[in-house]
Amino acid sequence: MNSNHPINIEALLSHIPLFNSLAPEEIARIARGTREVHAAKGDILFHKGDPCNGFHLLVYGQMKLAFTSSQGTEKVVEILSQGQSFGEAVMFMEKPYIVFAQALSDSLLLHISKAAVFDELQRDHNLGRKMLAGMAMRLHQLMTDVESYSLHSGKERIIGYLLRELPANSQDATQVTVQLPTNKGIIASRLNLTQEHFSRILHELTNDGLIVVEGRKIHIPSVPNLRKHQG
Missing domain, CATH: 1.10.10.10 (Winged helix-like DNA-binding domain superfamily/Winged helix DNA-binding domain)
Incomplete structure:
Protein backbone atom coordinates (compact mmCIF):
# COMPACT_ATOMS: atom_id res chain seq x y z
CA MET A 1 0.00 0.00 0.00
CA ASN A 2 1.64 3.23 -1.14
CA SER A 3 0.83 6.82 -0.37
CA ASN A 4 1.82 9.84 -2.43
CA HIS A 5 0.91 12.21 0.38
CA PRO A 6 3.34 12.27 3.31
CA ILE A 7 1.60 12.55 6.66
CA ASN A 8 2.39 15.04 9.38
CA ILE A 9 3.73 12.74 12.08
CA GLU A 10 4.01 15.52 14.67
CA ALA A 11 0.35 16.50 14.18
CA LEU A 12 -0.78 12.89 14.56
CA LEU A 13 1.31 12.34 17.69
CA SER A 14 -0.01 15.51 19.30
CA HIS A 15 -3.58 14.19 19.04
CA ILE A 16 -2.83 10.89 20.78
CA PRO A 17 -4.12 10.96 24.39
CA LEU A 18 -0.85 9.36 25.48
CA PHE A 19 1.14 12.37 24.27
CA ASN A 20 -1.30 15.24 24.74
CA SER A 21 0.56 16.61 27.79
CA LEU A 22 3.80 17.00 25.85
CA ALA A 23 5.13 20.32 24.57
CA PRO A 24 5.76 20.82 20.83
CA GLU A 25 9.52 20.31 21.24
CA GLU A 26 8.88 17.02 23.08
CA ILE A 27 6.52 15.87 20.33
CA ALA A 28 9.21 16.80 17.79
CA ARG A 29 11.76 14.61 19.57
CA ILE A 30 9.40 11.61 19.53
CA ALA A 31 8.50 12.28 15.89
CA ARG A 32 12.18 11.91 14.97
CA GLY A 33 12.00 8.36 16.33
CA THR A 34 8.71 7.59 14.57
CA ARG A 35 8.13 6.14 11.11
CA GLU A 36 5.09 5.44 8.96
CA VAL A 37 4.15 1.83 8.28
CA HIS A 38 1.66 1.03 5.49
CA ALA A 39 0.01 -2.38 5.58
CA ALA A 40 -2.33 -3.74 2.93
CA LYS A 41 -5.17 -6.06 3.94
CA GLY A 42 -3.65 -9.44 4.82
CA ASP A 43 -0.12 -8.13 5.43
CA ILE A 44 1.71 -9.45 8.48
CA LEU A 45 3.12 -6.55 10.49
CA PHE A 46 5.26 -8.78 12.70
CA HIS A 47 5.50 -12.46 13.57
CA LYS A 48 5.65 -14.13 16.95
CA GLY A 49 9.29 -14.19 17.99
CA ASP A 50 10.27 -11.03 16.07
CA PRO A 51 12.22 -8.47 18.13
CA CYS A 52 10.16 -5.59 19.53
CA ASN A 53 11.91 -2.24 19.01
CA GLY A 54 9.01 0.06 19.87
CA PHE A 55 5.24 0.19 19.82
CA HIS A 56 2.64 0.85 17.14
CA LEU A 57 -0.23 3.31 16.85
CA LEU A 58 -3.01 2.55 14.37
CA VAL A 59 -3.83 5.77 12.48
CA TYR A 60 -6.52 4.15 10.35
CA GLY A 61 -7.52 0.65 9.36
CA GLN A 62 -7.87 -2.49 11.44
CA MET A 63 -5.41 -5.02 12.85
CA LYS A 64 -5.69 -8.31 14.69
CA LEU A 65 -3.28 -9.72 17.25
CA ALA A 66 -3.28 -13.51 17.32
CA PHE A 67 -1.23 -16.63 17.85
CA THR A 68 -1.33 -20.10 16.32
CA SER A 69 -1.55 -23.22 18.46
CA SER A 70 0.64 -26.28 17.94
CA GLN A 71 -2.38 -27.86 16.20
CA GLY A 72 -2.47 -24.97 13.74
CA THR A 73 -5.58 -23.32 15.18
CA GLU A 74 -5.56 -19.53 15.21
CA LYS A 75 -6.64 -17.69 18.36
CA VAL A 76 -7.43 -13.98 18.01
CA VAL A 77 -6.35 -12.06 21.11
CA GLU A 78 -7.41 -8.57 20.13
CA ILE A 79 -9.04 -6.66 17.27
CA LEU A 80 -7.62 -3.14 17.05
CA SER A 81 -9.15 -0.12 15.39
CA GLN A 82 -8.23 3.50 14.66
CA GLY A 83 -6.46 5.33 17.48
CA GLN A 84 -5.41 2.24 19.44
CA SER A 85 -1.83 1.42 20.30
CA PHE A 86 -0.21 -1.94 20.93
CA GLY A 87 3.15 -3.46 21.83
CA GLU A 88 3.99 -1.18 24.78
CA ALA A 89 4.21 -3.97 27.38
CA VAL A 90 6.46 -6.17 25.25
CA MET A 91 8.64 -3.15 24.51
CA PHE A 92 9.16 -2.49 28.23
CA MET A 93 9.87 -6.17 28.90
CA GLU A 94 12.49 -6.11 26.11
CA LYS A 95 11.20 -9.47 24.90
CA PRO A 96 10.24 -10.63 21.39
CA TYR A 97 6.62 -10.44 20.30
CA ILE A 98 4.42 -13.21 21.75
CA VAL A 99 1.72 -12.82 19.06
CA PHE A 100 1.59 -11.92 15.38
CA ALA A 101 -0.15 -8.84 13.96
CA GLN A 102 -2.05 -8.91 10.66
CA ALA A 103 -3.93 -6.16 8.83
CA LEU A 104 -7.66 -6.85 8.47
CA SER A 105 -7.99 -3.87 6.13
CA ASP A 106 -5.62 -1.43 4.44
CA SER A 107 -3.97 0.34 7.37
CA LEU A 108 -1.60 3.13 8.27
CA LEU A 109 0.40 2.84 11.46
CA LEU A 110 3.07 4.79 13.24
CA HIS A 111 5.97 2.87 14.78
CA ILE A 112 7.37 4.80 17.74
CA SER A 113 10.87 3.62 18.59
CA LYS A 114 11.79 2.30 22.02
CA ALA A 115 14.74 4.70 22.18
CA ALA A 116 12.49 7.74 21.61
CA VAL A 117 10.01 6.59 24.26
CA PHE A 118 12.69 5.77 26.84
CA ASP A 119 14.42 9.13 26.29
CA GLU A 120 11.14 10.98 26.81
CA LEU A 121 10.28 8.95 29.92
CA GLN A 122 13.48 10.26 31.48
CA ARG A 123 12.21 13.81 30.96
CA ASP A 124 8.47 13.46 31.61
CA HIS A 125 7.15 11.17 34.35
CA ASN A 126 3.55 12.00 33.38
CA LEU A 127 4.13 10.04 30.18
CA GLY A 128 5.14 7.02 32.26
CA ARG A 129 1.94 7.26 34.30
CA LYS A 130 -0.19 7.44 31.15
CA MET A 131 1.54 4.42 29.64
CA LEU A 132 1.06 2.47 32.87
CA ALA A 133 -2.64 3.43 32.92
CA GLY A 134 -3.06 2.24 29.33
CA MET A 135 -1.37 -1.09 30.04
CA ALA A 136 -3.42 -1.53 33.23
CA MET A 137 -6.63 -1.06 31.22
CA ARG A 138 -5.40 -3.70 28.73
CA LEU A 139 -4.64 -6.09 31.61
CA HIS A 140 -8.07 -5.47 33.13
CA GLN A 141 -9.72 -6.31 29.80
CA LEU A 142 -7.64 -9.48 29.59
CA MET A 143 -8.78 -10.55 33.07
CA THR A 144 -12.39 -9.82 32.08
CA ASP A 145 -11.91 -11.99 28.99
CA VAL A 146 -10.49 -14.88 31.04
CA GLU A 147 -13.44 -14.63 33.44
CA SER A 148 -15.88 -14.66 30.52
CA TYR A 149 -14.26 -17.69 28.86
CA SER A 150 -14.22 -19.57 32.18
CA LEU A 151 -17.62 -18.71 33.66
CA HIS A 152 -19.93 -17.61 30.84
Missing part, protein backbone atom coordinates in the same frame (compact mmCIF):
# COMPACT_ATOMS: atom_id res chain seq x y z
CA SER A 153 -21.64 -19.71 28.19
CA GLY A 154 -21.06 -19.01 24.51
CA LYS A 155 -24.47 -17.37 24.33
CA GLU A 156 -23.63 -15.04 27.25
CA ARG A 157 -20.29 -14.14 25.64
CA ILE A 158 -21.92 -13.19 22.34
CA ILE A 159 -24.67 -11.14 24.01
CA GLY A 160 -22.02 -9.39 26.14
CA TYR A 161 -19.99 -8.64 23.01
CA LEU A 162 -23.00 -7.19 21.17
CA LEU A 163 -23.88 -5.00 24.17
CA ARG A 164 -20.28 -3.68 24.32
CA GLU A 165 -20.45 -2.82 20.61
CA LEU A 166 -23.63 -0.74 20.94
CA PRO A 167 -23.38 2.78 19.52
CA ALA A 168 -23.11 5.55 22.12
CA ASN A 169 -26.38 6.68 23.73
CA SER A 170 -28.23 3.50 22.74
CA GLN A 171 -27.82 1.42 25.89
CA ASP A 172 -31.57 1.07 26.48
CA ALA A 173 -32.90 1.88 23.03
CA THR A 174 -35.02 -0.17 20.68
CA GLN A 175 -34.23 -0.94 17.03
CA VAL A 176 -30.44 -0.60 17.43
CA THR A 177 -28.03 -1.90 14.78
CA VAL A 178 -24.54 -3.14 15.63
CA GLN A 179 -22.02 -3.23 12.78
CA LEU A 180 -19.56 -6.08 13.33
CA PRO A 181 -16.04 -4.68 12.83
CA THR A 182 -14.74 -7.74 10.95
CA ASN A 183 -15.86 -11.16 9.77
CA LYS A 184 -17.66 -13.58 12.07
CA GLY A 185 -14.79 -16.10 12.14
CA ILE A 186 -12.38 -13.55 13.63
CA ILE A 187 -14.94 -12.38 16.20
CA ALA A 188 -15.69 -16.01 17.11
CA SER A 189 -11.99 -16.62 17.76
CA ARG A 190 -11.80 -13.43 19.83
CA LEU A 191 -14.64 -14.83 22.00
CA ASN A 192 -12.95 -18.25 22.25
CA LEU A 193 -15.64 -19.94 20.14
CA THR A 194 -15.50 -21.96 16.95
CA GLN A 195 -17.08 -20.30 13.92
CA GLU A 196 -19.72 -23.07 13.82
CA HIS A 197 -20.66 -22.51 17.48
CA PHE A 198 -20.78 -18.75 16.91
CA SER A 199 -23.12 -19.15 13.91
CA ARG A 200 -25.32 -21.61 15.79
CA ILE A 201 -25.78 -19.18 18.69
CA LEU A 202 -26.61 -16.31 16.32
CA HIS A 203 -29.25 -18.60 14.79
CA GLU A 204 -30.67 -19.37 18.26
CA LEU A 205 -30.79 -15.67 19.17
CA THR A 206 -32.54 -14.99 15.86
CA ASN A 207 -35.12 -17.72 16.53
CA ASP A 208 -35.71 -16.20 19.99
CA GLY A 209 -36.48 -12.84 18.35
CA LEU A 210 -33.54 -11.15 20.11
CA ILE A 211 -31.57 -10.22 16.97
CA VAL A 212 -31.88 -10.07 13.19
CA VAL A 213 -28.70 -10.87 11.24
CA GLU A 214 -28.03 -9.08 7.94
CA GLY A 215 -24.45 -9.84 6.90
CA ARG A 216 -22.21 -7.95 9.32
CA LYS A 217 -25.17 -5.92 10.60
CA ILE A 218 -26.87 -7.24 13.73
CA HIS A 219 -30.25 -5.58 14.30
CA ILE A 220 -31.41 -5.62 17.94
CA PRO A 221 -35.19 -5.00 18.29
CA SER A 222 -34.90 -4.34 22.05
CA VAL A 223 -31.66 -3.76 23.95
CA PRO A 224 -33.32 -4.25 27.40
CA ASN A 225 -34.77 -7.57 26.21
CA LEU A 226 -31.36 -8.73 24.97
CA ARG A 227 -29.76 -7.61 28.25
CA LYS A 228 -32.17 -9.86 30.22
CA HIS A 229 -30.63 -12.89 28.50
CA GLN A 230 -27.04 -11.89 29.30
CA GLY A 231 -26.93 -14.12 32.41
